[in-house]
Amino acid sequence: MDLKAQEPLRLLGVRTDDGQRVQLRAQGPAAAQADGLTTGMRVELAGLWMHPEATPGLPKPQPYFMAGSIKASGGAAGAAPQPTVTRQQGSGAVAAAAGGGVKAIVIPIAGVASPGVACPGTTLPLTTVAAVKRAVFEESNPRGVTVGSTLNKCSYGITKLTSSSSFVAPLLNLPCNSTNNGVNWTFSKCDFDDFNGYAEAADEALRQRGVNLDAYKHRVYLLPPSQCGFVGLGYIGCDGSFDCRVWIGADVWATPAAIVHEIGHNLFLAHAGAVTSAGVFDDYADISGTMGYCCSDRCPNTPHAWQLGWVTMQQIDGTTIKPGQTLTFSVSSQAVSRQAGLRITLGNSSDPLFVGYRTKAGGDAAAPVDIAGLLSSITPGRLHLYTAAIANTFDPQPTDWKGSLGTLGSSWAHPTAGIVVRLKSINRTAAVVTLCRKAGPETPASCRAGLDNDCNGLAGDKDPACLKLRLLGRVRRRP
Ligand SMILES: [Zn+2]
Structure with missing residues (x-):
């Protein structure tokens, strides 16, 4: 079912001090100011009451308030805890927006x-x-x-x-x-x-x-x-x-x-989106999470599960990965362990990168195969990649699904940060992945040092590029 066509993307309502609910439309600076609003904030509005003209024979249109500026205060955002920032397994937890349960x-x-x-x-x-x-x-x-x-x-x-x-x-x-x-x-x-x-x-x-x-x-x-x-x-x-x-x-x-x-x-979750084959961002197009299009049964995607405090993640400062360096991580299935996924910060110019692994178990037991893989020894799950600017539990930022990996050796490269994620092995509980930072073509020095400058997953003599350099006699065999 198509949620997008039917669920308005942004519909703002305010409740006045005497209890009346008023539809709010935003224009000019107010449109941008409206983006940061969450329910429960107190707002001060400047603008005009609009009373659309009635058309004979049709229901009388509702009045609404056209805001030119919105000043917000309070709400949950003011008290937002920062999510866990740790590389330690098993430590830290996000204060869940619904800790204690949904009543x-x-x-x-x-x-x-x-x-x-x-x-x-x-x-x-x-x-x-x-x-x-x-x-x-x-x-x-x-x-x-x-x-x-x-x-x-x-x-x-x-x-x-x-x-x-x-x-x-x-x-x-x-x-x-x-x-x-x-x-x-x-x-x-x-x-x-x-x-x-x-x-x-x-x-x-x-x-x-x-x-x-x-x-x-x-x-x-x-x-x-x-x-x-x-x-x-x-x-x-x-x-x-x-x-x-x-x-x-x-x-x-x-x-x-x-x-x-x-x-x-x-x-406080926003939508789970992705860039479609037409090249446009569709904020429901990530099928891997409940915040994408309705209606298959699955858990929230990994960034949203982290935002909710349901999983904790290994946190990695991607800017400290040296050019040509490869780091190896085990990523538990989100359905199997609360310690799931990687969150890689990439400096100020890019949103953090999220890596999540999904298998058909737990809350994902009924998930479609393109989310959680086929239940077989060859492809027991799928690794998904996202970027998202979510800063804390109360920060409704959309997630952007970048793709998924299901075959061993396959990789995905961040278009600007030069980080390459490669799937090394998968089983029913975890995936092993490497993160590598691109440094350009292999050189005699990178080959000698065992670096993987081109992040193709191979280093030294195992990389055909290095073998070629050696056969050309530009690299001397080490004694
Ligand atoms: Zn929605």
Whole structure:
């Protein structure tokens, strides 16, 4: 399913001090200022209220606020811990955005004119509440893939979602239109005020039934078939002072990957992107992680797992690798060990490089073969390469998938930093890789010193380039 076409890339909402939610659009300097925002920040806006003209016969458009400047303060970003910076195995841990677990209430919604009759613009839900429970809770579906099993397994129990602290509410029948906090909403269309209105109305109905909503930081609203074309929508980040909303489209109520993706946004993750064959960056095109396109079952990619504090990584200062030098590392499968992956800093001009190894085990047991390899002795897993500017747990920066290696001896070269990553061996638990810094063609001196100037994985007499130099008599045989 195509998430990109349906999930707006950037939709900003602010809540005023009197509780009203307002759609915000940004232009000029505000567009860049909006990039750094996460949910829960306090913002001061300068700009204009916009009231689009109504077209006869069409629903009245919603007013919105056009911001020319945004001044933000507070939010979780101010208190962000730095992720682990260590080369030691087993030490250090990132303060997880959801340490202690995800406490979510999942709220299936119908819009009904009268019992059994859907509102104009909607139909009755396609999925039963029982099926939603089986998609959400591991306890309701111990052998299947669920939201709970994905979070529990991929996080090594750090970000658990269980039926003891999360809740799937009974189907909630909302009226076809109403007003909450002074804002009108209707199922006849799906503007910002409408899907926020469904959430406000659902919250109110649940409170009236005695549900303690404050026990659930994450509110997952399951929308009936409606004018809302998106697969999902979620707040990027949330801190303690702000309820954290997610909306899930009618077709994917029982699709764990869709719900995990949106909860991932709540946990401060941006998207998992890649440059497509057309040469453009598509911020969903990394299939190796939950933050890419919906809907295969897999864990977050390695940089995102690290951002969440689910894995710790060997940290390498790539600028200290000398020209022609080769370093060897063992990279554990992300599904097998919390000590997984490499993060290589490359100086100020390039984003850090991430190396992750994925096998079909743990939270990746159901992952497609192009993520986690074939379950065979020849290709038991795949090594993936990414760059990402993520600085800490609360830093929603996209990741950029650069490619993957599955055959022994294959390599990938960083286009500007001159670092070459080569796959030396793989098994079901770990891959052995080398990092080499390019220094140009082999020379008599590099051949004598056993360096690998061209980073082809061969040094000294084993490198045909060196043999050629020796046969040409330019390199004297050492005594
Ligand atoms: Zn998304």
